[in-house]
Amino acid sequence: MSVVLIGPPAAGKSRAGRRLAKVLGASYADTDKVIVARHGAIPDIFAAHGELEFRRLERDVIAEHLETTEVLSLGGGAVMDVETQARLEGHTVVLLTASPAAITERITGNSKRPLITGIESWTQIYEARRETYERLADVSFDTSFRPMVRVVEDIAEWLEQNSKEGPSDVA
Numbered sequence: 479m480s481v482v483l484i485g486p487p488a489a490g491k492s493r494a495g496r497r498l499a500k501v502l503g504a505s506y507a508d509t510d511k512v513i514v515a516r517h518g519a520i521p522d523i524f525a526a527h528g529e530l531e532f533r534r535l536e537r538d539v540i541a542e543h544l545e546t547t548e549v550l551s552l553g554g555g556a557v558m559d560v561e562t563q564a565r566l567e568g569h570t571v572v573l574l575t576a577s578p579a580a581i582t583e584r585i586t587g588n589s590k591r592p593l594i595t596g597i598e599s600w601t602q603i604y605e606a607r608r609e610t611y612e613r614l615a616d617v618s619f620d621t622s623f624r625p626m627v628r629v630v631e632d633i634a635e636w637l638e639q640n641s642k643e644g645p646s647d648v649a
């Protein structure tokens with residue numbers, strides 16, 4: 479069983495996931511980073527092969543890491559894939575969100591996300607995905623203007639009290 483972090487772009491899934499794994503002494507992977515290590519930069523994959531091919535790579539990387547990795551940060555759009563949605567069944571799914579004001583600060587001047595050109599496109603994407611994020615999530619945390627250490631403390635505390643297999647048994 480894995481703890482899986484989902485949510486819109488720049489919500490903090492990568493940062494929180496890495497830190498949460500450290501706090502729990504758990505194994506960790508970030509599916510975006512696995513894809514980049516294997517296939518190169520995300521904007522280059524989108525440009526050369528298209529979003530559909532990126533989604534195929536993403537689906538496979540998630541399937542490979544669920545069950546074996548204790549804490550897993552997904553890419554922002556990963557949960558829109560129906561196969562991935564089904565695979566999340568039985569895992570602990572943590573949704574991270576943030577307000578448009580907080581996101582604006584985080585995405586300004588960053589060109590690593592090919593689908594996000596500004597807060598308008600972020601908002602559009604978030605609204606289109608919101609129902610799916612919320613349906614899949616066991617719990618949700620707002621990361622807006624909060625130090626990541628605090629966010630991770632909250633997640634760890636929630637896991638301790640609510641984990642599907644108990645706090646010392648997240649794998």
Ligand SMILES: Nc1ncnc2c1ncn2[C@@H]1O[C@H](COP(=O)(O)OP(=O)(O)OP(=O)(O)O)[C@@H](O)[C@H]1O
Nearest residue numbers: 486487488489490491492493554584621624625626
């Ligand atoms: N709580 C926070 N306070 C301030 N900045 C933050 C916070 N969380 C994340 N950030 C910043 O926001 C940016 C995005 O964070 P991160 O990469 O963890 O998001 P993500 O949800 O993994 O995004 P993606 O969907 O693109 O993978 C980073 O520059 C990070 O430093």
Ligand SMILES: O=C(O)C1=C[C@@H](O)[C@@H](O)[C@H](O)C1
Nearest residue numbers: 487510520553554555591592
């Ligand atoms: O929200 C999205 O669709 C994406 C988010 C990033 O994490 C990457 O997975 C990629 O840029 C696509």
Ligand SMILES: [Mg+2]
Nearest residue numbers: 491492510553
């Ligand atoms: Mg990330």
